[in-house]
Amino acid sequence: MGNSFWKDTWLITNRNIKTTLRNPFSVIPNLIISAFFLLVYEGGLSGISQLPTFEGANYLAFILPVSIVSAAIGGAGGAGQSIVKDIENGFFSRLLLTPASRLAIVLGPIIAGMLQLFVQTLLIIGIGFLLGLEVETGFGGILFVLLIAIGWGLAFAGYSVGVALRTKNAQASQAGTFIFFPLIFLSTTFVPYELIDAQWLKVAATINPTTYIFESMRTVLIDGWIFWDMMQGVIAIVIVCAITITFAAVSAKNAVARG
Amino acid sequence: MTLMPNILGVKNMNGKIEVEHLSKTFKKGNVQAVKDVSFTVDEGEFFAFLGPNGAGKSTTVQILTTLLNATGGKATVAGHDVIREPEKVRKYIGVALQETGVDPDLTGREMIELQASIFGFDKSSAQARANELLNIVQLEEAAERRIGNYSGGMRRRLDLALTLVNEPKILFLDEPTTGLDPSNRMAIWKELQRLNEELGTTIFLTTQYLEEADSLAHRISIINDGEIVATGTPKELKAQIGNDLITFTFPSKDIQSQAATIMESYMGEKEVIEQNGKLLVYVDDGTKQMLELVRLLDQEQVEVETVNLSSPTLDDIFLKITAKEVGGVGHGE
Numbered sequence A: 001m002g003n004s005f006w007k008d009t010w011l012i013t014n015r016n017i018k019t020t021l022r023n024p025f026s027v028i029p030n031l032i033i034s035a036f037f038l039l040v041y042e043g044g045l046s047g048i049s050q051l052p053t054f055e056g057a058n059y060l061a062f063i064l065p066v067s068i069v070s071a072a073i074g075g076a077g078g079a080g081q082s083i084v085k086d087i088e089n090g091f092f093s094r095l096l097l098t099p100a101s102r103l104a105i106v107l108g109p110i111i112a113g114m115l116q117l118f119v120q121t122l123l124i125i126g127i128g129f130l131l132g133l134e135v136e137t138g139f140g141g142i143l144f145v146l147l148i149a150i151g152w153g154l155a156f157a158g159y160s161v162g163v164a165l166r167t168k169n170a171q172a173s174q175a176g177t178f179i180f181f182p183l184i185f186l187s188t189t190f191v192p193y194e195l196i197d198a199q200w201l202k203v204a205a206t207i208n209p210t211t212y213i214f215e216s217m218r219t220v221l222i223d224g225w226i227f228w229d230m231m232q233g234v235i236a237i238v239i240v241c242a243i244t245i246t247f248a249a250v251s252a253k254n255a256v257a258r259g
Numbered sequence B: 001m002t003l004m005p006n007i008l009g010v011k012n013m014n015g016k017i018e019v020e021h022l023s024k025t026f027k028k029g030n031v032q033a034v035k036d037v038s039f040t041v042d043e044g045e046f047f048a049f050l051g052p053n054g055a056g057k058s059t060t061v062q063i064l065t066t067l068l069n070a071t072g073g074k075a076t077v078a079g080h081d082v083i084r085e086p087e088k089v090r091k092y093i094g095v096a097l098q099e100t101g102v103d104p105d106l107t108g109r110e111m112i113e114l115q116a117s118i119f120g121f122d123k124s125s126a127q128a129r130a131n132e133l134l135n136i137v138q139l140e141e142a143a144e145r146r147i148g149n150y151s152g153g154m155r156r157r158l159d160l161a162l163t164l165v166n167e168p169k170i171l172f173l174d175e176p177t178t179g180l181d182p183s184n185r186m187a188i189w190k191e192l193q194r195l196n197e198e199l200g201t202t203i204f205l206t207t208q209y210l211e212e213a214d215s216l217a218h219r220i221s222i223i224n225d226g227e228i229v230a231t232g233t234p235k236e237l238k239a240q241i242g243n244d245l246i247t248f249t250f251p252s253k254d255i256q257s258q259a260a261t262i263m264e265s266y267m268g269e270k271e272v273i274e275q276n277g278k279l280l281v282y283v284d285d286g287t288k289q290m291l292e293l294v295r296l297l298d299q300e301q302v303e304v305e306t307v308n309l310s311s312p313t314l315d316d317i318f319l320k321i322t323a324k325e326v327g328g329v330g331h332g333e
C-alpha cells in the first residue's frame, strides 16, 4: 500500500493547481499590478528614454523586468500562502496523518507556485509584445529572461514557504511577503544606475540583489549576449536561493517533524 | 468492503493500543500535558478518554497518531511503535483530530477521492470508495459542493468519512461530537457503534461528555490534569465510588458546614462532597446509611431540609474524582 514519491507529489501538486484555479482572486490582483508597470510607465515615463544615458533603447524593454519580477514574486508567494491556508484548515495535519511522503507534502505547493509563476511571466511577456516589445537577442533572450524569472521566483518561494511553515499564520506570512515588494523599488527600477540622484538610493540599489536581476534581464533585452552582465543575475539567484531554500528546508523539517 | 488491495493479512498487525508510562512535557511554557499514562485498548474494544479542558486528551491522541513525540514512555499502535515506525502506524489508523482537516476549495467527493488516492487506491477504486463513504455519512446530495459551503455538522461527517477511507483497524476520534446538534451527534454515535460492532474496528474516542462515554464505550479512563485518575467499565466506575448517592440540602450554609463536619467524622472525609449548596455522600447501602445519617444529624440537632437517594451518574463520579484531585471542593467555604 501507499504510493511512490512521484505519485504523492503529483497528487498534491494537482490539488494545489486545482485550488489556485478556483481562487482567481488570489492571482488576478498581482497580475494586474504587474501589467500596470508596463502600461503606465510605458505611457507616462517613456520620455526618459530620450535621455542620452539610454542610448535610444526603448523604455518598454527597460521596464519589462520590473513587471516580470513583480509577477514572479506574486506567483511564487502563492506557494507559501497555500501552505499557510492548509495549516489553518487542518488539512496539513490530515496530510501528515497519511502515509504520503513528507517531502511531497511540502513540494506540491512549491511546484504549483512555480507553475503559476511561469504562466504569469509568459502572460507579462505576451503583453509586452502586444505593446511593441523588441528583444535584442530574440527568442533565446526571452528564454533567458524566463529562466531568471523562475530562478528568482524559486528564491522567493523558498522564503515564503519558510515563513509560512515557521509562523503557521496567514497575517504573519503575508507581512513577511511584503518585504520583497519594497526591494523592487529600492533599485534601478525606473532609471539606470547612473541617473539615480539620491546617494542613499544608490547604496540601496547596490546591495539589493533585485538590481542584478533587473540588469541581467536588461542585458539580453536591450544590449545583447554580454556574458558577465548576464551572469550577475545568475550569481544573485544562486546566492539568495542557497539562503532561502536552506531556510525553507529547515522550517519544513521542523514542521513535519514531531514536536 | 474489499477495495483495499493488500492491507489485511500483514504480519505483526493487530488492532491494539498499548501505552506504557507515556509522558509529554511541552518546552513552551514547560507544561506537563501528559504524566506517566499507561493503558491498553484491546482489538475491537470501544475505549473512551474522558476529561475536562486541558486534561491532555488531544496531546495523547497526537502522540498515538504520530503527530507528536512523547518525552517519555512507549506506545504501540496496531503492533508498531509510534516513535520508531510511524509510517507503518499511519497505514492502519484513521484519525479525526479535534479540528477537522479538509480543504474548503475541494468538493466533498474530490476530498475523499484525494484521500483514497494518497492511500494508494487507483482511480476507479477511489471513486467507488467515495460513493460508498458519501452514502455512509449521508453527504451524497452535498457531494458536488465545495466544502467551504458545508455546515459544521456536514464538515464533521465528511471528516469522519475521510478517517474511514483506508478501512482502518483503529479509529482515533478527538471530541468528534463537540459542537454538534443532537441529530448530527446521534448520526455519528450510530455510525461509530456500527463500525465497532460490524467491522470490529477498535475505537479510541475522547470526550468531555459523560453520557457519550457512558453510552458508547466498553471501557473508560478518566483523565485529569495529565493523569489517569480512574479506569473501568461504566458499571465499574459507578460501583467504585459506591452504589448509591445520598444528596442532602440544609436551610443555611452554616448548618450545612456543621452537618458536613459531623458526617465527615462519621463517614471519612473523602466520602462527603459539598457542591452547589448540597452535600453529596457516596455509600454502598443507600437506604440503611441514609437512615443512619439522618438519625445522627437529628441527635446533633442539625436541621435537614431535604434528603434524596439516587444512583450516581458518571457526572457524579467525575465530580467526585476530580474534586479529590483539586482537593478542597469537599470542604465548605
Ligand SMILES: Nc1ncnc2c1ncn2[C@@H]1O[C@H](COP(=O)(O)OP(=O)(O)OP(=O)(O)O)[C@@H](O)[C@H]1O
Pocket (backbone or CB within 6 Å): B026, B028, B029, B031, B032, B033, B051, B052, B053, B054, B055, B056, B057, B058, B059, B060, B098, B208
Ligand atoms: N503545542 C503546545 N505547546 C504548549 N502547551 C501545549 C501545547 N498543546 C497543548 N498544550 C497544553 O497541554 C495541556 C493539555 O492540552 P490538551 O490539548 O491535550 O488538552 P485536551 O484534554 O485536549 O483539552 P480540550 O478538551 O480543551 O481539547 C494544556 O495545558 C495545554 O495548554
Ligand SMILES: [Mg+2]
Pocket (backbone or CB within 6 Å): B057, B058, B059, B098, B174
Ligand atoms: Mg483537545
